[in-house]
Amino acid sequence: MKKADVFDFYRRLAEDDPHPVTELEYGNPFQLVVAVALSAQSTDVGVNKATRALFAEVDTPAKMLALGEDGLKRHIKTIGLFNTKAKNVIALSQLLVDQFGGEVPSTRDALERLPGVGRKTANVVLNVAFGQETFAVDTHIFRVGNRTGLARGKTPLAVELVLDKVTPGPFRVHAHHWLILHGRYTCKARTPECWRCIVRDLCAFKPKTPAPKSAASKETKDA
Structure with missing residues (x-):
């Protein structure tokens, strides 16, 4: 993924969810x-x-x-x-x-x-x-990094090192949360929901997954 596209990739995820947090509940x-x-x-x-x-x-x-x-x-x-x-x-x-x-x-x-x-x-x-700038590569981030072309690597550590290298300063603290949530809810393992993905035009994955008939019908009706 080109440098300008990487910035735009994160920018869109950040605008969609400005303050991402872990979904684990904890007090300290x-x-x-x-x-x-x-x-x-x-x-x-x-x-x-x-x-x-x-x-x-x-x-x-x-x-x-x-x-x-x-x-x-x-x-x-x-x-x-x-x-x-x-x-x-x-x-x-x-x-x-x-x-x-x-x-x-x-x-x-x-x-x-x-x-x-x-x-x-x-x-x-x-x-x-x-609040440290780290990249916790789980299965979601490993998949998103490789599938989109953002950070390709054969191991979680390899993907982590690429993310550390390519992720721009403004997005480094929250990057791994955006990628985890994107993988969990949009760029899913079996069937990525490309039809509603906000970064699909920047993503290397092909062919893009079409919308299911029910969603496509709703979009047509709403239009």
């Missing part, structure tokens, strides 16, 4: 770390349902340790891989208490030392909790 950086760790191979909707009662009770690593692994499992048993995730959350809570004074660190290296926290999770926390 610790709860955000937990929510993101729980969201692996799970939906944000499913995680939010499980964490509402949990976060009403637990808002610090010390309280998570007091709850214990079995208590945590009772809250998150509806989430996939909940046994492994519970172990990781308890372990990362212990590490935060032992080595970080109960506070969530604001560097990628420190975050990646926490059990269950990889590069993507660290990038989300750095961006959302600390």
